[in-house]
Amino acid sequence: MKKLLFLIFALIAFIPMARADKYTLDRDNLPVKAQEMITTYFPKAKISMIKVDKHLLKKTDYDVKLVNGTKIEFNNAGEWTSVDCKKKSVPTELVPKHIRRKVASSYPDATITRITKKSGGHIVGLSDGTELKFNLLGQLKKSSDSLDE
Numbered sequence: 001m002k003k004l005l006f007l008i009f010a011l012i013a014f015i016p017m018a019r020a021d022k023y024t025l026d027r028d029n030l031p032v033k034a035q036e037m038i039t040t041y042f043p044k045a046k047i048s049m050i051k052v053d054k055h056l057l058k059k060t061d062y063d064v065k066l067v068n069g070t071k072i073e074f075n076n077a078g079e080w081t082s083v084d085c086k087k088k089s090v091p092t093e094l095v096p097k098h099i100r101r102k103v104a105s106s107y108p109d110a111t112i113t114r115i116t117k118k119s120g121g122h123i124v125g126l127s128d129g130t131e132l133k134f135n136l137l138g139q140l141k142k143s144s145d146s147l148d149e
Contacts (some may be wrong), residue, residue, distance in 0.1 A: 031078025098138035
């Protein structure tokens with residue numbers, strides 16, 4: 001019983017240290033692929049904060065906030081998982097063609113302000129407040145602006 005209690009207390013003490021977040025402004029803390037993405041799609045943007053979020057089992061996520069309010073999340077490999085440009089448009093090249101076409105045809109007055117990659121597809125936020133969910137085949141599965149879908 002004492003060994004079990006000791007193990008529980010040791011785990012409780014270890015978990016906060018293993019998941020310590022680090023805040024920085026140094027671009028070099030990002031994987032090269034993440035640095036290249038920021039340079040390519042947000043060339044004039046300045047970084048206001050980088051959060052290096054270390055998880056157990058050596059997994060690390062990166063949250064980058066730009067001075068213009070844009071938030072970009074990267075996985076351990078430096079691939080973007082989410083781009084939120086608030087009121088501005090997400091760079092066109094980051095949005096798959098089938099999603100761009102669907103938004104242009106069904107929501108001509110809206111722009112894509114947020115995109116998130118999920119294991120089952122993409123979630124897209126539009127400037128008019130609509131949220132669209134696409135599966136891996138590019139089919140629109142759900143729309144927050146429609147009650148009949």
